């Protein structure tokens with residue numbers, strides 16, 4: 001939650017598609033950015049955009065949230081993995 005607004009992002013860094021919370025699971029920096037534990041990509045927590053490091057040109061994928069009374073739901077996503085991530089030779 002930031003400024004009274006809940007936001008959610010897919011836990012996948014745009015740099016190498018690793019979980020942003022890899023390592024000790026801490027992603028929030030002292031300056032208030034979201035930091036990928038793998039190589040230090042920094043994301044703006046307001047919109048998931050790249051704020052520094054190796055995420056140039058990319059950003060976190062926002063997950064739509066829906067509130068129903070006191071419950072908060074993250075709506076399902078259909079996500080296509082990056083093409084180069086699963087290119088395997090079967091020869």
Ligand code: FES
Nearest residue numbers: 013015036039041
């Ligand atoms: S995988 Fe996140 S910075 Fe490299």
